Amino acid sequence: MCEEDALSALETGADIIGISNHGGRVLDSTPGVADVLPNIVKAIRNTKKGKKVVITADGGVRTGFDVVKMLALGADHVLTGRPIVREAVPHGAEGVRSLIDYMRSDIEKAMIMTSCNTLEDINSDILYDI
Numbered sequence: 402m403c404e405e406d407a408l409s410a411l412e413t414g415a416d417i418i419g420i421s422n423h424g425g426r427v428l429d430s431t432p433g434v435a436d437v438l439p440n441i442v443k444a445i446r447n448t449k450k451g452k453k454v455v456i457t458a459d460g461g462v463r464t465g466f467d468v469v470k471m472l473a474l475g476a477d478h479v480l481t482g483r484p485i486v487r488e489a490v491p492h493g494a495e496g497v498r499s500l501i502d503y504m505r506s507d508i509e510k511a512m513i514m515t516s517c518n519t520l521e522d523i524n525s526d527i528l529y530d531i
């Protein structure tokens with residue numbers, strides 16, 4: 402959740418760095434991952450070792466729109482936790498499949514509306530900065 406820790410992970414030789422606030426459930430008033438992600442990504446990518454490291458983001462991702470936003474903010478991969486569990490426990494594989502379909506459909510809608518033909522086209526230019 403901070404540049405210093407991400408750079409330490411890089412120094413230890415990490416291949417993947419996960420930007421995560423543990424779903425916001427461990428420390429009250431922890432910032433959202435989307436808030437800290439751009440600066441951490443910038444710090445990582447500004448180093449030689451950090452050019453190729455895989456960056457994941459998770460915490461509060463509930464829709465495909467959230468996935469696209471995290472990608473636009475610099476994540477290579479976006480993870481979701483509790484929504485999967487909430488489907489898996491009562492509905493099993495079918496519930497998880499329908500959640501993934503729902504998220505994929507929102508990702509496609511967001512990509513059409515922002516003129517992104519491929520996932521690689523998603524970048525911060527599609528975000529509206531207030």
Ligand SMILES: Cc1cc2nc3c(=O)[nH]c(=O)nc-3n(C[C@H](O)[C@H](O)[C@H](O)COP(=O)(O)O)c2cc1C
Binds near residue numbers: 421460
């Ligand atoms: C019940 C529960 C237990 C968790 N335990 C851990 C843990 O032991 N270590 C950890 O790094 N993250 C833990 N997490 C955080 C998840 O790895 C993940 O970051 C989080 O669920 C993503 O946010 P989301 O659930 O809003 O999608 C836990 C999350 C939940 C809901």
